[in-house]
Amino acid sequence: MRGTNRQLRLARRPDGMVDEHTFELAEEPLRGLADGEFLVRVAYLSIDPTNRVWIRAEPSYLPPVGIGEVMRGGGAGAVVESRNDAYPVGTGVLGLLGWQEYAICGRDVTANAVPPGVPLQHMMSVYGATGVTAYFGMLDVADPKEGETVVVSGAAGATGSVAGQIAKIRGGRVIGIAGTDEKCRWLTDELGFDAAINYKTDDIGVRLDQLCPDGVDVFFDNVGGATLDTLLRHLALGARIALCGAISTYNAAETPPPIHWYVNLVVQRARMQGFLVLDYLDRFPEAVRALVQWVSEGRIQWRDHVVEGLEQAPRALNMLFRGENTGKLMVRVGPDPSA
Amino acid sequence: MRGTNRQLRLARRPDGMVDEHTFELAEEPLRGLADGEFLVRVAYLSIDPTNRVWIRAEPSYLPPVGIGEVMRGGGAGAVVESRNDAYPVGTGVLGLLGWQEYAICGRDVTANAVPPGVPLQHMMSVYGATGVTAYFGMLDVADPKEGETVVVSGAAGATGSVAGQIAKIRGGRVIGIAGTDEKCRWLTDELGFDAAINYKTDDIGVRLDQLCPDGVDVFFDNVGGATLDTLLRHLALGARIALCGAISTYNAAETPPPIHWYVNLVVQRARMQGFLVLDYLDRFPEAVRALVQWVSEGRIQWRDHVVEGLEQAPRALNMLFRGENTGKLMVRVGPDPSA
Numbered sequence: 001m002r003g004t005n006r007q008l009r010l011a012r013r014p015d016g017m018v019d020e021h022t023f024e025l026a027e028e029p030l031r032g033l034a035d036g037e038f039l040v041r042v043a044y045l046s047i048d049p050t051n052r053v054w055i056r057a058e059p060s061y062l063p064p065v066g067i068g069e070v071m072r073g074g075g076a077g078a079v080v081e082s083r084n085d086a087y088p089v090g091t092g093v094l095g096l097l098g099w100q101e102y103a104i105c106g107r108d109v110t111a112n113a114v115p116p117g118v119p120l121q122h123m124m125s126v127y128g129a130t131g132v133t134a135y136f137g138m139l140d141v142a143d144p145k146e147g148e149t150v151v152v153s154g155a156a157g158a159t160g161s162v163a164g165q166i167a168k169i170r171g172g173r174v175i176g177i178a179g180t181d182e183k184c185r186w187l188t189d190e191l192g193f194d195a196a197i198n199y200k201t202d203d204i205g206v207r208l209d210q211l212c213p214d215g216v217d218v219f220f221d222n223v224g225g226a227t228l229d230t231l232l233r234h235l236a237l238g239a240r241i242a243l244c245g246a247i248s249t250y251n252a253a254e255t256p257p258p259i260h261w262y263v264n265l266v267v268q269r270a271r272m273q274g275f276l277v278l279d280y281l282d283r284f285p286e287a288v289r290a291l292v293q294w295v296s297e298g299r300i301q302w303r304d305h306v307v308e309g310l311e312q313a314p315r316a317l318n319m320l321f322r323g324e325n326t327g328k329l330m331v332r333v334g335p336d337p338s339a
Numbered sequence: 340m341r342g343t344n345r346q347l348r349l350a351r352r353p354d355g356m357v358d359e360h361t362f363e364l365a366e367e368p369l370r371g372l373a374d375g376e377f378l379v380r381v382a383y384l385s386i387d388p389t390n391r392v393w394i395r396a397e398p399s400y401l402p403p404v405g406i407g408e409v410m411r412g413g414g415a416g417a418v419v420e421s422r423n424d425a426y427p428v429g430t431g432v433l434g435l436l437g438w439q440e441y442a443i444c445g446r447d448v449t450a451n452a453v454p455p456g457v458p459l460q461h462m463m464s465v466y467g468a469t470g471v472t473a474y475f476g477m478l479d480v481a482d483p484k485e486g487e488t489v490v491v492s493g494a495a496g497a498t499g500s501v502a503g504q505i506a507k508i509r510g511g512r513v514i515g516i517a518g519t520d521e522k523c524r525w526l527t528d529e530l531g532f533d534a535a536i537n538y539k540t541d542d543i544g545v546r547l548d549q550l551c552p553d554g555v556d557v558f559f560d561n562v563g564g565a566t567l568d569t570l571l572r573h574l575a576l577g578a579r580i581a582l583c584g585a586i587s588t589y590n591a592a593e594t595p596p597p598i599h600w601y602v603n604l605v606v607q608r609a610r611m612q613g614f615l616v617l618d619y620l621d622r623f624p625e626a627v628r629a630l631v632q633w634v635s636e637g638r639i640q641w642r643d644h645v646v647e648g649l650e651q652a653p654r655a656l657n658m659l660f661r662g663e664n665t666g667k668l669m670v671r672v673g674p675d676p677s678a
Contacts, residue, residue: 061606224602246602258597263563263585265613267400272611274604 005030007070007100008313013057017321018314022055023071023099025311030102037106038082042097043336046074046124047307047316047329048158049222049245061276071099071313074129076120078337087113092338094123099313101333115288120338125158125328126295126302127288133244133277134162135287139170141242141275142218146171149212151231154222156183158302158328159244161191162291163220165300168192172218175211177204177227179323186326191301199227208234215268220244225257232261239270303327344369346409346439347652352396356660357653361394362410362438364650369441376445377421381436382675385413385463386646386655386668387497388561388584400615410438410652413468415459417676426452431677433462438652440672454627459677464497464667465634465641466627472583472616473501474626478509480614481557481581485510488551490570493561495522497641497667498583500530501630502559504639507531511557514550516543516566518662525665530640538566547573554607559583564596571600578609642666 004027011024033039053060054072065072075097079087084106087093095111097103105111114123125131137159144150150167154160155176164187167174176187176196184196197207204227208216215236221228224246231241246256265272280287294300305327307316313331320329343366350363372378392399393411404411414436418426423445426432434450436442444450453462464470476498483489489506493499494515503526506513515526515535523535536546543566547555554575560567563585570580585595604611619626633639644664646655649672658664 228601243601243605245605255599256602258599259601260594260597262567262582262598262601262611263595263613265611266582266584266615267613269613269615269618271613272601272604274602274606274608274610276605276608279608 003030004028005100005102006310007098008310009070010055010065010067012067013055017318018052018055020314023314031104033081033083033104034107036084037104038079038084038087038091038111040077040093040095040097040103040105040111041080041335042075042077042101042103042333043120043338044076044124044306045097045099045310045313045331045333046076046128046130047313047320047331048074048130049320051317052321061278072096073099073313074124075103075333076114076123076128077103077334078120087111090337092118092120092123094128099310101310114338118338120336121304121306121330124330125304126162126300127291128328129277130158130328131162131291131302132280132284132287134159134166135291136277136280136283137242137244137275138163138166138218138220140280141273142167142220142240144170144172144218148172148217149214149236150174150218150220151177151208151212151216152220152222153177153227153231154245155187155193155196156180156326157222160220160222161187161302161327162300163244164193165191165294167218167220169294169299175208177223183326204230205233212236215239218242221246225259229259229261232259232264235264235268235270237268237270239268241270241272243272243274305329307331309333342369343367344439344441345649346437347649348409349394349404349406351406352394356657357391357394359653362653370443372420372422372443373446375423376443377418377423377426377430377450379416379432379434379436379442379444379450380419380674381414381416381440381442381672382459382677383415383463383645384436384438384649384652384670384672385415385467385469386652386659386670387413387469388659390656391660400617411435412438412652413463414442414672415453415462415467416442416673417459426450429676431457431459431462433467438649440649453677457677459675460643460645460669463669464643465501465639466630467667468616469497469667470501470630470641471619471623471626473498473505474630475616475619475622476581476583476614477502477505477557477559479619480612481506481559481579483509483511483557487511487556488553488575489513489557489559490516490547490551490555491559491561492516492566492570493584494526494532494535495519495665496561499559499561500526500641500666501639502583503532504530504633506557506559508633508638514547516562522665543569544572551575554578557581560585564598568598568600571598571603574603574607574609576607576609578607580609580611582611582613644668646670648672 092114093111150172156178187193187196431453432450489511495517526532
């Protein structure tokens with residue numbers, strides 16, 4: 001039964017985008033399991049902006065991945081060998097499995113069972129960290145009221161698209177910012193957004209003047225930098241900014257791009273609040289229940305973007321920063337027994 | 340009884356600091372009172388950073404002062420003539436009386452009676468907008484808990500010094516940032532701050548590394564710009580930033596100075612919130628009651644800095660931005676019947 005495990009290990013910290021020198025593909029024999037451990041064959045790896053954060057030298061909300069260590073990443077797979085009765089062979093699991101074909105879980109690595117009947121792939125997207133992030137960020141942090149104007153940046157992304165749809169369910173007027181006309185059409189024609197702004201061809205400030213003459217009540221921000229700064233100039237009284245991420249800053253070698261108009265937080269008595277889905281672990285079931293309900297009612301739609309093969313993970317990460325993905329980006333590493 | 344009124348009117352919007360061309364001293368005859376009006380002889384004008392905001396061209400939380408209009412300013416005085424039974428001659432009042440010797444209140448200008456027995460001068464400082472701002476900003480917005488580390492910028496200022504003392508009353512460990520060694524000694528030796536940083540001679544970041552190795556839980560910010568950016572790099576998990584003002588930005592002709600490290604709001608799940616004391620008008624009595632109590636117990640100290648003469652108001656405003664005042668800056672315009 002013991003075979004080899006292929007892994008992507010961090011070889012060098014990148015300056016900007018990751019490249020062919022950032023990771024090295026290594027093979028090592030699989031060791032035997034200790035009591036309580038179980039072996040997971042990884043089916044999918046979730047590719048997220050936060051992967052780029054984890055390979056910066058600076059500590060973040062988790063310690064940086066060390067040089068020579070397996071790249072950290074969320075994934076889903078199935079148990080193929082077990083010395084843990086709670087995780088018999090065949091169990092679908094979710095966890096920080098790492099960029100590798102097999103993960104030994106149960107002691108050093110925590111993995112949680114996927115609810116029966118839910119496809120592994122959906123646990124990487126709508127019911128995964130991105131969907132749950134959208135849920136808590138929009139409802140707990142931003143908390144839009146009926147009729148309020150809500151703007152979402154990175155709106156065609158995995159988190160932004162769900163966040164915007166949740167704001168619609170709440171009765172908000174929702175405007176998405178995305179990077180292609182095709183993405184903008186998807187937002188308005190299929191997801192029910194009230195308007196969309198193509199930041200590559202439109203001036204966001206001018207469009208916000210037209211679309212939100214009374215200002216923006218809620219901004220769900222995935223981007224940071226100049227986009228955030230423009231929104232700061234369009235806040236309504238009592239506005240809430242939920243800072244979900246700042247993708248525009250993650251590849252910055254040194255100092256992130258600036259914002260200037262934070263002083264408008266005073267003028268508009270507004271709040272800018274960062275959050276991480278990790279802080280909501282104990283409330284995940286609440287979010288997944290709500291998302292399952294909304295999906296079953298056809299009120300939440302999403303797209304998955306699956307890239308094939310472990311060795312494509314670094315390229316997939318760059319696709320994310322170039323906006324080349326359409327929907328939740330993931331890498332298929334091995335077979336999906338739930339498909 | 341009808342005499343003349345001397346006024347400072349806005350003549351030209353300044354680029355940076357105000358200068359001799361910004362205001363013009365004008366005289367006009369006092370008009371008669373209409374029913375419901377009362378005439379106030381101004382005793383003190385409060386000089387605050389917000390005065391500078393009000394003469395920018397851009398709308399803020401109040402419309403800009405128009406060219407040719409009397410400069411807007413908070414003040415205190417006594418009623419000297421009245422056609423309003425609620426405000427008989429001799430009543431001490433407080434309001435946006437403007438940079439002038441006499442204000443006609445009761446219709447166009449609202450003025451509120453000062454509690455009997457409280458000196459007019461104290462209504463410009465510890466019981467005035469600055470003290471009340473400190474109260475709500477620290478307790479409502481920042482809400483420090485026992486043992487938390489609290490940093491205050493502009494800590495020797497009228498608002499910052501009271502804010503820091505309130506944080507001490509709440510059981511916080513309080514560090515003040517100020518611009519002279521004398522101010523720093525006042526904070527630590529007389530007001531009971533735990534430490535002080537002279538931003539002109541010390542590197543704030545280095546000092547925060549030494550003084551707050553576990554990060555800053557609460558930052559009460561009067562300054563903005565580079566000071567705010569440094570604090571963003573020293574936040575503890577769950578930190579709260581109360582944005583009271585951004586004095587470093589008010590003289591900026593165009594774009595305010597940048598901050599870069601807002602992304603740490605995500606990493607530390609922190610919140611940055613602007614507030615204005617105007618939103619707490621209905622709760623002023625609560626704040627003044629608490630401040631009166633603390634002052635009577637010797638737990639809050641403050642200094643007033645009185646500049647003599649209406650025509651000195653523009654110079655006094657610049658003193659504020661140069662950090663030349665020690666304590667709450669005000670201009671004495673006329674006699675103080677409560678002194």
